[in-house]
Amino acid sequence: MKLEELAHIANEVRQDIIRSLLQAGSGHSAGPLGMADVFTALFFEVAKLDPQNPQWPERDYIVLSNGHICPLLYAVMAQRGFFPREELLTLRKFGSRLQGHPHREALPGLENSSGPLGSGLSQAAGMAYGLRMDQKKNRVWCLGSDGELQEGNVWEAAMFAGKYRLNHLCYIIDRNNIQIDGLTENVMPLEPLRAKFEAFNWHVLEMNGHNFGDILNTLSEAKAILEKPTCVIAHTIPGENVGFMEERFEWHGKSPNAEEAALALKELRSLGGKIECSDHC
Amino acid sequence: MSDFPLQPEFLNPTKLLQKPTRDGYGMGLVEAGEQDPNVVALCADLTESTRTEWFAKKFPERFIEVGVAEQNLAALASGLAAVGKVPFMASYATFSPGRNWEQIRTTICLNNQPVKICGAHAGISVGPDGATHQALEDLALMRVLPNMAVIVPADSEEARKATLAAAVWPGPVYLRFGRSATPVFTLPESPFKIGEAYVLKDGSAATIVSTGSAGA
Numbered sequence: 001m002k003l004e005e006l007a008h009i010a011n012e013v014r015q016d017i018i019r020s021l022l023q024a025g026s027g028h029s030a031g032p033l034g035m036a037d038v039f040t041a042l043f044f045e046v047a048k049l050d051p052q053n054p055q056w057p058e059r060d061y062i063v064l065s066n067g068h069i070c071p072l073l074y075a076v077m078a079q080r081g082f083f084p085r086e087e088l089l090t091l092r093k094f095g096s097r098l099q100g101h102p103h104r105e106a107l108p109g110l111e112n113s114s115g116p117l118g119s120g121l122s123q124a125a126g127m128a129y130g131l132r133m134d135q136k137k138n139r140v141w142c143l144g145s146d147g148e149l150q151e152g153n154v155w156e157a158a159m160f161a162g163k164y165r166l167n168h169l170c171y172i173i174d175r176n177n178i179q180i181d182g183l184t185e186n187v188m189p190l191e192p193l194r195a196k197f198e199a200f201n202w203h204v205l206e207m208n209g210h211n212f213g214d215i216l217n218t219l220s221e222a223k224a225i226l227e228k229p230t231c232v233i234a235h236t237i238p239g240e241n242v243g244f245m246e247e248r249f250e251w252h253g254k255s256p257n258a259e260e261a262a263l264a265l266k267e268l269r270s271l272g273g274k275i276e277c278s279d280h281c
Numbered sequence: 282m283s284d285f286p287l288q289p290e291f292l293n294p295t296k297l298l299q300k301p302t303r304d305g306y307g308m309g310l311v312e313a314g315e316q317d318p319n320v321v322a323l324c325a326d327l328t329e330s331t332r333t334e335w336f337a338k339k340f341p342e343r344f345i346e347v348g349v350a351e352q353n354l355a356a357l358a359s360g361l362a363a364v365g366k367v368p369f370m371a372s373y374a375t376f377s378p379g380r381n382w383e384q385i386r387t388t389i390c391l392n393n394q395p396v397k398i399c400g401a402h403a404g405i406s407v408g409p410d411g412a413t414h415q416a417l418e419d420l421a422l423m424r425v426l427p428n429m430a431v432i433v434p435a436d437s438e439e440a441r442k443a444t445l446a447a448a449v450w451p452g453p454v455y456l457r458f459g460r461s462a463t464p465v466f467t468l469p470e471s472p473f474k475i476g477e478a479y480v481l482k483d484g485s486a487a488t489i490v491s492t493g494s495a496g497a
Contacts, residue, residue: 061363061364063360103391104391104392104393105391105392105393111363112359112363112388112392113387113388113391113392114387115387116383116387118352119352119356119383119384119387119388120356122352122353122355122356122357122359122360122384122388123356123357123359123360123363123388124360125353125357125360126356126357126358126359126360126361126362126363126364126368127360127361127363127364128360129345129357129360129361130321130360130361130363130364130365130366131364133321133342133343133366134364134365136364152352153352153353153356153384156348156350156352156353157353157356157357159348159350159353160347160348160350160353160357
């Protein structure tokens with residue numbers, strides 16, 4: 001798939017995030033918008049998946065650890081064909097399969113339930129270990145956030161994966177520098193982050209989480225590392241491509257109202273004002 | 282009339298063999314491993330005293346040492362179950378499910394993964410270790426969780442059977458074991474089924490209901 005096509009899909013995904021959050025009336029905005037490019041690359045180009053057969057035994061496992069960015073997970077799954085896009089408008093509503101944090105039992109294609117932070121990497125490590133026991137080649141992609149690294153459970157898992165050299169495990173960290181109470185480096189500093197994972201015997205890569213060429217190159221390199229598990233630090237801008245949300249921790253756990261959603265959709269549809277866009281967009 | 286098969290001297294504990302229920306776990310785990318190649322055992326640095334050691338010696342390739350990290354122990358077991366394994370994860374009850382309750386709730390119960398949580402040294406049977414090691418809350422913590430089956434074997438023979446029953450139970454199970462040796466009053470032919478109670482002795486004066494080694 002061409003990089004332009006991926007960028008187009010990511011833009012559609014961002015619009016679906018805004019629409020579903022508007023309908024939901026609550027939920028997280030900044031993280032989902034910030035990781036939209038990485039998720040699009042993973043779901044459309046990098047990971048082995050079959051939306052028609054979510055239980056395909058040869059599939060890659062995608063484990064979302066920071067469950068609160070599920071508006072993005074749902075939007076990208078719908079774009080990929082796991083379920084109809086219209087269903088995105090049921091986000092967080094009573095009876096919906098799209099719970100406010102992912103619930104594995106509710107929706108085919110979800111590998112895990114999450115919301116409480118810090119346990120995704122352990123689950124992903126368990127999957128990678130179990131698959132290796134059976135000489136299977138499936139990859140396990142764990143997606144987590146930077147604020148989540150303040151959970152001790154993450155480092156228990158990091159120690160384990162380093163000891164057992166789980167080379168089919170890739171942990172992608174959304175390094176967007178924000179969490180609910182402010183900037184990560186003010187709330188509880190994480191740096192030097194790269195050195196921390198290297199010290200835990202991981203291979204560490206860094207990438208620009210908004211450059212598809214860089215994303216594809218980096219994740220391809222991650223696949224080529226045979227000695228160790230790989231940690232990819234994805235540098236992203238929270239709220240990316242919606243100007244009034246970008247880099248603002250206030251938008252971590254908030255959804256847009258009708259006026260804000262209209263403004264956000266217009267900005268996305270017009271590619272930030274670069275092209276004309278009709279009024280109803 | 283009760284027809285539950287019991288040791289002939291079951292009312293005279295001093296004449297019965299004394300064994301801790303964790304021994305039954307160790308034996309049952311080895312049998313479960315023989316019956317199903319997907320059975321794996323995890324332990325958090327308590328391999329000998331939880332009797333996981335017996336499995337680890339027989340099936341070293343299916344034993345996973347997690348170190349002193351009970352949160353990882355639980356969530357890791359969930360991941361193993363997600364790819365088709367039947368994980369038995371053992372520690373002391375005060376640490377697991379004591380410390381990792383939320384991981385058990387979210388990654389095992391809400392995911393409905395068939396992980397078997399084995400809490401050894403539960404209750405006051407670990408008396409000399411003091412209050413921090415006496416898990417008095419584990420049953421309450423496990424009983425409130427969705428999809429969770431909770432089993433407290435009455436003696437080591439029943440613990441062996443409970444371990445085998447847990448291995449084929451489709452969902453999460455909590456198995457509670459004690460440290461001290463207690464009388465073995467059931468027989469290999471005594472029935473055991475998850476969710477069933479048995480009448481040990483008929484009478485008319487009073488009804489005594491018990492669970493675990495209190496039955497002895």
